[in-house]
Amino acid sequence: MTDAEQRLWYRVRRKQLNDVQFYRQKPLGRYIVDFYAPSAKLVVELDGSQHMTSEGVGADAARDAALTTMGLCVLRFDDRQVLMEVDAVVEMIWRAVMERSR
Numbered sequence: 001m002t003d004a005e006q007r008l009w010y011r012v013r014r015k016q017l018n019d020v021q022f023y024r025q026k027p028l029g030r031y032i033v034d035f036y037a038p039s040a041k042l043v044v045e046l047d048g049s050q051h052m053t054s055e056g057v058g059a060d061a062a063r064d065a066a067l068t069t070m071g072l073c074v075l076r077f078d079d080r081q082v083l084m085e086v087d088a089v090v091e092m093i094w095r096a097v098m099e100r101s102r
Contacts, residue, residue: 004079011090040100043074
């Protein structure tokens with residue numbers, strides 16, 4: 001795991017967010033997502049610099065579209081954002097969990 005993945009995993013593992021189970025490196029269809037909460041149908045992806053290229057942006061858009069057709073919501077965060085503002089990232093994830101767990 002990257003430093004950003006480790007930091008976020010520490011905050012979402014063991015049902016810390018509204019008693020919702022998250023899995024890491026979860027295969028979904030032809031993709032392996034960074035974090036997945038099945039009860040909320042929520043995918044959380046952390047993007048390093050390779051995602052900022054035109055190729056990376058295009059690949060991410062195709063991936064997000066495929067995951068969305070499975071009924072999943074995809075949240076994307078930049079690695080730097082997770083490292084610098086982990087509380088804000090966790091808050092956004094928590095809000096998505098609350099919204100999708102209704």
